[in-house]
Amino acid sequence: MFKKIGLIIVVVIVVLIGVMAFKTFTNTADTPSVDAVEMPAIDAEAVASRLAEAVRIQTISTGVNDPTASREFDRLHLLISSSFPLVHETLKREVVGGHSLLYSWEGSDSSLPPVLLMGHMDVVPVEPGTEDDWQEDAFSGAIKDGVIWGRGTLDDKLSVFAILEAAELQLAAGFKPKRTLYFAFGHDEEIGGENGAGKIAALLEERGVKLAFTLDEGMVVVQGIMPGVEEPIAFIALAEKGYLTLTLTATTEGGHSSIPPKTTAIGKIARAVSRLEENRFPAALISPASDMFDTLAPHMPLGLKAIISNRWLLDPLLVSELGKGGATNAMVRTTTAVTIAEGGTKDNVLPSTATATINFRLLPGTSFEDVIDHVTKVVDDPDIEISVKQGNEPSRVSSTAGEGYQLIEKTIRETLPDVLVSPGLMLAGSDSKHYETIAENSYRFIPMRFGPDDLARVHGTNERIYIDNYVEIIQFYRRLMENTGG
Ligand SMILES: [Zn+2]
Known part of the structure; x- marks a missing residue:
């Protein structure tokens, strides 16, 4: 009897080990084969100086009940209009909620659901007492040794400017989207986004707009953070936690x-x-x-x-x-x-x-x-x-099977061929929540490259971005416009 039980136990263990080994060794990456795309070159110096100029404008959000930095937002709007003349001429531009901007780039095929690319123009203040810890002043927009310094270079003027740079380049190249593309730039994300993203979303809803997906800030490309994975990983956040x-x-x-x-x-x-x-x-x-x-x-x-x-x-x-x-x-x-x-x-x-x-x-x-x-x-x-x-409340979880995720993933593989792509969960909050009712899916990703020390720069000291990376980000949006709108 005991011999029999012993035998059964041995068989069970052998089978378990066999199943586990099988599961382990057959778990291989099913990465779609996507070829890298060589994008036309970008004038790195020019794009860097425009972002630096934006950093110098102090569009700071301090608190929900504090006055808005209206004059600074007006200055930023002027900078945007003069920096991107083709965008200004060609796209419909609306000021919403006082200082937020909504650009509409009408597509030729109205049967395709539009896509909305997002960013926000406001930044958080520098924590009093830490001003001197900055290697370059927080609002200097200093450009040194291939780096642009200051508030907004990671969160989140860079995505506003990168989207606009990409659109300007595409307009210059004669690109006409089939699908309508919206660019929505909030002015109060850091204090909840009610007046910016909230009002833009309400306006679009009123117009009956149903978006295929939104792409907002959220997660990034990280390296050296996931144990045992050497490659940089691009995390596309499918959801954000509630608060x-x-x-x-x-x-x-x-x-x-x-x-x-x-x-x-x-x-x-x-x-x-x-x-x-x-x-x-x-x-x-x-x-x-x-x-x-x-x-x-x-x-x-x-x-x-x-x-x-x-x-x-x-x-x-x-x-x-x-x-x-x-x-x-x-x-x-x-x-x-x-x-x-x-x-x-x-x-x-x-x-x-x-x-x-x-x-x-x-x-x-x-x-x-x-x-x-x-x-x-x-x-x-x-x-x-x-x-x-x-x-x-926490957001819903968007789909990895949806067209939007596939398009974003493909664009990452084409423009950042060295990275792995993975779904992710955003631990902080973003403006995306405001669009949930009018968007089928919401994704949160910017191809900023982060090492283990870089997360602390967001809302912290020594916020800065490498110009090379900024150029990659522009190329990403540029290619994304072709992939989603083309
Ligand atoms: Zn942000």
């Missing part, structure tokens, strides 16, 4: 600290916070993060490749590894971050209220309601009130 800030308020009786109760309002808040940190949302590898791992597995070292190729068996192991921390944790979990705690004013007075502010980033498929339910259950304290401070 929800909750305020927890504990209310108890105040009084003198000489006769305190067992727990004060601060104690209640502290307990709630600690419960929330101990009871994180469960981790799960779902689309689009799962699509990313599936796409990249064939390029990973054997151990990782074996685990990902055998998710049917090893999913819990993989998820618990990914969920340990950092960016991979953010990909598999709705994250919880306690960002503000307040309570008490005097050392001998019992505070009658104390609050904690908690910021959640929601995985696609998780709703505000899910988060509030989770918090209510975990905190489990009737003296604590939970209220929504602000937020937006």
Whole structure:
């Protein structure tokens, strides 16, 4: 009997190992064969100087309730009109929501659903106290040793200007799109985009426009970040996480600290916070993060490749590894971050209220309601009130099978032949959400090349871009216009 069971166990193990080895070794990349396309040369010096000029104009968004930098936006609009005369002459230009720009490039075939390329003209301020840490002044637009310096060179004046450069070149070459192309440039993305992208989307909706897809900022080409993958990877984000800030308020009786109760309002808040940190949302590898791992597995070292190729068996192991921390944790979990705690004013007075502010980033498929339910259950304290401070739901997940994804992927392979292409999940937010109701799919990608240190430059110190890379980005948009509009 025992011999028989032993034999069965051995057979099961051998079969399992066989299946896992088979799954691992047959998991090869099915990259479509696309030839690199040699694009006509670009005057790198000229395009760099135009972007540098844009950087010098301080179109800063500070806060939703702060005044808009109207004069600076007017200056930027003038720079755009004078820098791209063919675009200005040929395309329909509308100013929307005060300072945002919508360009329409009418296609010859109205049966084709239009495509909308996006960027935003506003930038974040330089954090006070860090001005001197910049190698070149943040608004200098300095060009040195093949690099353009300053706010907006990564986020996101570069895509506004790269799209316009590409369109100007295409107009000069006599290109006429079959499909209508829209360019939408918001002026308030950094503070939510309600007045810019929000109003442009509403205007297009009012006109009955149904977009095939939108392409916005979001993810980039990264190298040296994915373990074991040496090639640069172009991540096309299919979705962005949601954002929800909750305020927890504990209310108890105040009084003198000489006769305190067992727990004060601060104690209640502290307990709630600690419960929330101990009871994180469960981790799960779902689309689009799962699509990313599936796409990249064939390029990973054997151990990782074996685990990902055998998710049917090893999913819990993989998820618990990914969920340990950092960016991979953010990909598999709705994250919880306690960002503000307040309570008490005097050392001998019992505070009658104390609050904690908690910021959640929601995985696609998780709703505000899910988060509030989770918090209510975990905190489990009737003296604590939970209220929504602000937020937006996670985006839907766009398709990799759709025409838009295929066109973007093809264009990447043609213009950046050295990179792998993968779907991805954007951890931050973008203006794309405003167009969700009128676009079949929304993709978020700019072919900026990032090394391990470059992410910190976005909204941080020493934001800058290599001119060579900027030229590649222009070539990408140029080719994309041919591929989508041609
Ligand atoms: Zn941005």
